[in-house]
Amino acid sequence: MSDLAKTPATADAITDRVVLVTGLSGAGRTACLKALEDIGYEAIDNLPIGLLHLLLDGGGELGGIRRPLAIGVDIRTRDFEVDRLVALIDAAHADHAGGPGAHDIRLLFLDCDTEVLARRFTETRRRHPLAADRPVMDGIRLERQRIAPLKERADQVIDTSALAPGDLRRRLWTEYALDPRHGVTLTVLSFSYREGLPREADLVFDVRFLKNPHYDAALRPLDGRDPAVARYVEMDAGFHPFFEQLTAMLEPLLPRYYEEGKSYLTIALGCTGGRHRSVYVAERLAAWLREAGQQVILVHRDMEQWESRQKSGLPSGEAHTSEKEGP
Incomplete structure (x- = not known):
């Protein structure tokens, strides 16, 4: 590393x-x-x-x-x-x-x-x-x-x-930090394809190929930070090969960005609803980068919006979007 x-x-x-x-x-x-x-x-x-x-x-x-x-x-x-x-x-x-x-x-x-x-x-x-x-x-x-x-x-x-x-x-703190101990700052961001691609993303990975926890009634109210959702995603036969290939690609790629003088990099991971698969993979990737000594900002863009709607009592959108939740 x-x-x-x-x-x-x-x-x-x-x-x-x-x-x-x-x-x-x-x-x-x-x-x-x-x-x-x-x-x-x-x-x-x-x-x-x-x-x-x-x-x-x-x-x-x-x-x-x-x-x-x-x-x-x-x-x-x-x-x-x-x-x-x-x-x-x-x-x-x-x-x-x-x-x-x-x-x-x-x-x-x-x-x-x-x-x-x-x-x-x-x-x-x-x-x-x-x-x-x-x-x-x-x-x-x-x-x-x-x-x-x-x-x-x-x-x-x-x-x-x-x-x-x-x-x-958050973007300005990421890109214009003054602490001389910090070099390139990485942002790992999860998002929902329904809400559109994040404009600030440098690298985008689609994780909709993974089995969707939304279709499990017990997991649907949870998000990708919950251990039950994590186990569900990890049980997909495609998860571990994908994650190993993702980290194997990033390991030699990131230093090249640094050498070119890039002070920030945003890695985005998307799924349909932005609450289960992309959130879990983003959590795993952020943990892997931090173990490698990187400064990482973790953002769950659309899950945060969903939680805000829930707290305010506004419709979460699940009722009329459930048919679109598939991969």
């Missing part, structure tokens, strides 16, 4: 990090900056581009202290120009490649579906910055067109269309 060892980031590299947070208005920039501030970044919003240049030229020191920075810039920022910002980022990357003392700038772009953005502006009764005298959809489309070069240039794009605030925070 030594092949899975991580190469931690150095403290100097962490100190020199600057995360520029941009993207579409309403996509979650403020929430993103607050989450990065909680992680340990000095968060600054709407910093004029000219001052950004001065800050970086001055070594990024705030009050005599050199700290990692999270800076929010978008269409509302004074003197905002896409070409100027791209040129500044490219110059900073060239300086960073040239030697120590320069900044490691990462451009994080927050994207979102147009319909979702329009609904957010309608619900909050806020005007879109480019739609003062026109429909909000026109402003969203115009902004998307203007900042398209930033999305193409971004080091990372996060689509917040289906992300709850907690999910966004």
